[in-house]
Amino acid sequence: MLIKRAPMFKASEITDLKLYCNRREFMVGAAALALFPTVAAATSTPSGQPLKATRNPAFNNSDAATKFESATTYNNFYEFGVNKEDPARLAHTLRPRPWTVQVDGHVAKPKTYDVNDLLRLSPLEERVYALRCVEGWSMVIPWIGFPLASLLKRVEPTGQAKFVEFTTLLDPEQFPAQRKGLLNFSSLDWPYVEGLRLDEAMHPLTLLTVGMYGQVLPNQNGAPIRVVVPWKYGFKSAKSIVRIRLVSDQPKTAWEKAQPQEYGFYSNVNPMVDHPRWSQASERRIGEFLRRKTPMFNGYADQVGSLYAGMDLRKYF
Ligand code: MTE
Numbered sequence: 375m376l377i378k379r380a381p382m383f384k385a386s387e388i389t390d391l392k393l394y395c396n397r398r399e400f401m402v403g404a405a406a407l408a409l410f411p412t413v414a415a416a417t418s419t420p421s422g423q424p425l426k427a428t429r430n431p432a433f434n435n436s437d438a439a440t441k442f443e444s445a446t447t448y449n450n451f452y453e454f455g456v457n458k459e460d461p462a463r464l465a466h467t468l469r470p471r472p473w474t475v476q477v478d479g480h481v482a483k484p485k486t487y488d489v490n491d492l493l494r495l496s497p498l499e500e501r502v503y504a505l506r507c508v509e510g511w512s513m514v515i516p517w518i519g520f521p522l523a524s525l526l527k528r529v530e531p532t533g534q535a536k537f538v539e540f541t542t543l544l545d546p547e548q549f550p551a552q553r554k555g556l557l558n559f560s561s562l563d564w565p566y567v568e569g570l571r572l573d574e575a576m577h578p579l580t581l582l583t584v585g586m587y588g589q590v591l592p593n594q595n596g597a598p599i600r601v602v603v604p605w606k607y608g609f610k611s612a613k614s615i616v617r618i619r620l621v622s623d624q625p626k627t628a629w630e631k632a633q634p635q636e637y638g639f640y641s642n643v644n645p646m647v648d649h650p651r652w653s654q655a656s657e658r659r660i661g662e663f664l665r666r667k668t669p670m671f672n673g674y675a676d677q678v679g680s681l682y683a684g685m686d687l688r689k690y691f
Pocket of ligand 1: 445448449450451452453505506507508542566594595596607608609610611612613614
């Protein structure tokens with residue numbers, strides 16, 4: 375995601391500021407470790423541990439998978455900063471256990487789930503999806519998770535439920551860019567909120583994701599639990615979710631609040647509708663040199679096209 379804002383600093387000042395931030399980060403981390411060594415040990419992340427899942431051939435992508443190294447070092451996770459390398463560098467501050475996800479709103483059976491129970495709720499499957507970022511790049515990733523629909527069905531949405539709102543953890547101690555002040559360049563209104571229409575959330579392609587590449591989701595990719603919505607631009611796939619709320623009105627998402635002309639609610643991958651500042655007709659697959667044409671709905675038109683029948687996709691972008 376690129377954020378348009380008035381230049382506040384000269385380039386030289388930004389470099390200094392970055393150095394300052396890095397140093398500050400290091401000092402804060404070192405001080406915390408000195409004061410609370412047992413806390414650091416007890417909350418060490420389970421990322422990197424193997425996670426078993428059966429490959430689901432119905433959701434395969436024959437394109438070569440992006441290198442694990444690239445998928446875990448070139449990330450968008452604004453809670454850690456606006457640079458692609460910030461999440462991998464800083465995500466050690468995220469503590470993915472203990473972790474709960476509150477599922478509530480217009481449902482008959484609201485429930486707060488421990489993430490370990492969520493892992494056992496439904497058989498885990500591996501699906502290879504290409505995730506297309508609105509900025510014009512994409513990756514092919516073997517994700518591990520289960521259909522969001524199987525969780526939503528358990529809580530029994532009522533007739534008033536029309537949309538699903540996802541909320542990321544709000545905790546400035548774990549997410550440095552949520553701290554007020556110099557580190558918060560992004561101008562996003564925390565917590566990160568995303569949303570889907572109920573039928574999009576219930577669609578079999580929509581994956582509640584807990585792992586990738588045969589292992590527990592790395593922190594920088596949204597541990598311990600995120601959504602992956604493969605026919606939409608990557609920013610719809612909210613990371614590190616703590617709440618899934620079924621609502622009757624269309625949720626106000628973080629990116630819509632920040633720049634409504636640029637990031638619409640639907641954000642379906644659509645090569646025919648340009649972003650106001652750049653074309654969406656092609657993309658660069660990370661690891662490839664030449665750009666490739668972007669397919670409608672990121673290649674899932676047969677599966678999801680009917681969800682938008684009769685809608686003007688320029689208006690509902
Ligand atoms: N979720 C949260 N909470 N914060 C973010 O900044 N970035 C989004 C999305 N989910 C983001 C987020 C964007 S812009 C993209 S492209 C994808 O995460 C990137 O996912 P990846 O880093 O696992 O490839």
